[in-house]
Amino acid sequence: MQYRKMGSLDWEVSALGFGCMRLPTKRFMPLQVDAGTSIKIIRSGIDKGINYVDTAWPYHFGAGERIVGQALKDGYREKVHLATKLPTFFVRKSEDFDSYLERQLEKLQTDYLDVYLFHRMTRGQFEKLKDLQLMDKMIGAKERGKIKHIGFSFHDTLPVFKEIVDYYPWDVVQIQYNYMDTGIQATTDGLRYAYDKGIAVVIMEPVKGGRLANPPAEAREIMAAAKNQRSPVDWALQFVWNRPEVSVVLSGMGSQKMVDENCASADRSGIGKLNDDDLEVINKLIEVYRKRILVPCTACGYCMPCPSGVNIPQNFAILNNVSVEDSRIRRWLVSRGYGKLARSKKQLKEDELNGSAVMCVQCGKCLEKCPQEINIPEELKKVHAIIGKHKKISE
Ligand code: SF4
Ligand code: SF4
Structure with a gap:
């Protein structure tokens, strides 16, 4: 040492x-x-x-x-x-x-x-x-x-x-x-x-x-x-x-x-x-x-837990995975990972924070908590558009 x-x-x-x-x-x-x-x-x-x-x-x-x-x-x-x-x-x-x-x-x-x-x-x-x-x-x-x-x-x-x-x-x-x-x-x-x-x-x-x-x-x-x-x-x-x-x-x-x-x-x-x-x-x-990096999330977790069950850092990690290397195989892997996250309250698990970006109700309660000053609800919209709806990053 x-x-x-x-x-x-x-x-x-x-x-x-x-x-x-x-x-x-x-x-x-x-x-x-x-x-x-x-x-x-x-x-x-x-x-x-x-x-x-x-x-x-x-x-x-x-x-x-x-x-x-x-x-x-x-x-x-x-x-x-x-x-x-x-x-x-x-x-x-x-x-x-x-x-x-x-x-x-x-x-x-x-x-x-x-x-x-x-x-x-x-x-x-x-x-x-x-x-x-x-x-x-x-x-x-x-x-x-x-x-x-x-x-x-x-x-x-x-x-x-x-x-x-x-x-x-x-x-x-x-x-x-x-x-x-x-x-x-x-x-x-x-x-x-x-x-x-x-x-x-x-x-x-x-x-x-x-x-x-x-x-x-x-x-x-x-x-x-x-x-x-x-x-x-x-x-x-x-x-x-x-x-x-x-x-x-x-x-x-x-x-x-x-x-x-x-x-x-x-x-x-x-x-x-x-x-x-x-x-x-x-x-x-x-x-x-x-x-390449779209969202400067460091996965610190300070924004968690989200009252709607969104796993905020997980969703940003998924988006950055695609933006860092936007290949077909990466898109496929990432879409599969995103697809496993909950899209409705019914799918939310009790023992796991597993909500996808689409579950964000834009309440803004997480905004003050992010040391990286990420506009979390806005960025989550992008996650769902790019991963959930397969839009191009340029769009
Ligand atoms: S704005 Fe979205 S991600 Fe942030 S606390 Fe509200 S529901 Fe959760
Ligand atoms: S507080 Fe900000 S940097 Fe930390 S996990 Fe949440 S979004 Fe990412």
């Missing part, structure tokens, strides 16, 4: 952090995390040198923190820096801060957090933070020894990011960054801005919710012709590690294979390790993806 500077803090962080948003599950609705496998792979990652574990209140509808707490028993807690997040979007009054923090410490079976972040900061959440004086609460918790370092995770635009960064001398910021997303959300400018202030930058979504792990044929050909042979995931991760401003890259790992491969990638990582040929390959990959 390679270790990197954690901003201005006096400890080094593993290049790879364990993101606990995509732990292995047994079924989706009602959600059941595969606790045994989750604990095994988290511990395996720590045994391979990972010393940063990141979770949050809503991960796996609240079960995530409990599993992480179990994984960090038997001496593993002392081996890592543990980060979780205040669910700012659920906070209604100032006192909610203490209530959430206490319950999170209990779930995680620990007396303190190494990093506590305001989760998913946007303009609206930032105004709430100020109105409810939540920063005073954060500082109070730090003075009482409940948290060691203060940060925020971010999903809005660069001007909002700079405003929040300037609001407080933060220890840590967590931003979405990968070779496709250098110009959205915090952007590369925001990454540099935080780094120049000595703030540790934690990267999330380095593989864009798994999208960069499954490249279309055109992108695979580019990788196959490259001087340095790498897997699609390795290309994505090395791009982020190449940057000096990055402290730790979170990967939401859901299997032992992913842990093994990502740890091996981290072993090879380093600042400035990519040469001109490598960067040229990545530029070509960016061009391929830019032409």
